Amino acid sequence: MKWNELGSEPCSVARSVAAIGDRWTLMILRDCFLGVRRFDDFQARLGISRSIIADRLKRLVDEGVLRRDAYQDRPVRHEYRLTDKGLALHPVIMAIVHWGDVHYADETGPPLLHRHKACGCDFVPVMTCSACNDPLTARDVEVRPAGA
Amino acid sequence: MKWNELGSEPCSVARSVAAIGDRWTLMILRDCFLGVRRFDDFQARLGISRSIIADRLKRLVDEGVLRRDAYQDRPVRHEYRLTDKGLALHPVIMAIVHWGDVHYADETGPPLLHRHKACGCDFVPVMTCSACNDPLTARDVEVRPAGA
Numbered sequence: 001m002k003w004n005e006l007g008s009e010p011c012s013v014a015r016s017v018a019a020i021g022d023r024w025t026l027m028i029l030r031d032c033f034l035g036v037r038r039f040d041d042f043q044a045r046l047g048i049s050r051s052i053i054a055d056r057l058k059r060l061v062d063e064g065v066l067r068r069d070a071y072q073d074r075p076v077r078h079e080y081r082l083t084d085k086g087l088a089l090h091p092v093i094m095a096i097v098h099w100g101d102v103h104y105a106d107e108t109g110p111p112l113l114h115r116h117k118a119c120g121c122d123f124v125p126v127m128t129c130s131a132c133n134d135p136l137t138a139r140d141v142e143v144r145p146a147g148a
Numbered sequence: 149m150k151w152n153e154l155g156s157e158p159c160s161v162a163r164s165v166a167a168i169g170d171r172w173t174l175m176i177l178r179d180c181f182l183g184v185r186r187f188d189d190f191q192a193r194l195g196i197s198r199s200i201i202a203d204r205l206k207r208l209v210d211e212g213v214l215r216r217d218a219y220q221d222r223p224v225r226h227e228y229r230l231t232d233k234g235l236a237l238h239p240v241i242m243a244i245v246h247w248g249d250v251h252y253a254d255e256t257g258p259p260l261l262h263r264h265k266a267c268g269c270d271f272v273p274v275m276t277c278s279a280c281n282d283p284l285t286a287r288d289v290e291v292r293p294a295g296a
């Protein structure tokens with residue numbers, strides 16, 4: 001399989017990974033959720049070439065994950081904001097953050113803390129079942145093809 | 149920043165993405181959660197070169213995400229199984245699956261269904277707060293550096 005055929009695989013991981021399964025794409029999305037919006041800020045934070053950032057931002061706009069809005073007229077300047085489809089990636093990024101916090105934090109602990117505004121507490125994300133609300137692990141889940 | 153410096157960034161996304169933020173790595177992990185364990189099965193399912201699969205499997209073993217067990221003596225053959233650290237990636241993969249189901253499913257709907265064995269229902273994953281158990285969206289969360 002060629003990489004650019006992944007998007008047409010009948011698998012939701014393959015389709016998603018074709019859109020976001022790239023190292024720098026994931027780092028850009030992390031920054032989007034931290035409030036970064038401008039090209040130069042992505043560049044300063046990631047320290048990679050402008051062409052890589054331009055390419056990844058364009059792809060995310062093409063996928064409908066980010067939208068590009070003008071925030072200044074002369075000269076025209078754009079910023080990149082998460083669309084609803086992009087905001088829906090929050091559980092993906094939070095799950096990656098949490099896995100990293102658990103498995104790669106050094107002796108100083110997790111670098112960032114997350115507070116749930118409504119209840120006021122620092123939290124970690126917990127994946128639960130939409131039917132019964134109980135927490136889920138891999139061993140609790142059975143997968144089958146739709147229609148089977 | 150060079151890609152191989154990402155792992156030393158004080159950010160849990162950067163550290164995680166250094167381990168799993170690769171297209172084929174994510175596809176291999178998807179297959180692991182579907183019960184695939186053998187090199188030839190990964191290869192048959194992904195249809196990519198043996199050297200890419202060998203490289204990604206080795207990296208996942210080095211990271212402690214998979215372990216390599218002999219299942220046959222003559223000739224010796226190995227299988228690859230998720231460790232506890234690997235099983236802890238389940239929320240990452242489920243979040244990616246769900247995002248793909250919502251945003252990339254065609255008219256036939258999601259290709260795979262997930263059943264929660266304990267309650268018997270098909271479900272979608274819901275990210276909740278570990279403190280109050282309420283569902284979370286990006287707008288509900290405030291991020292700050294640890295120690296601030």
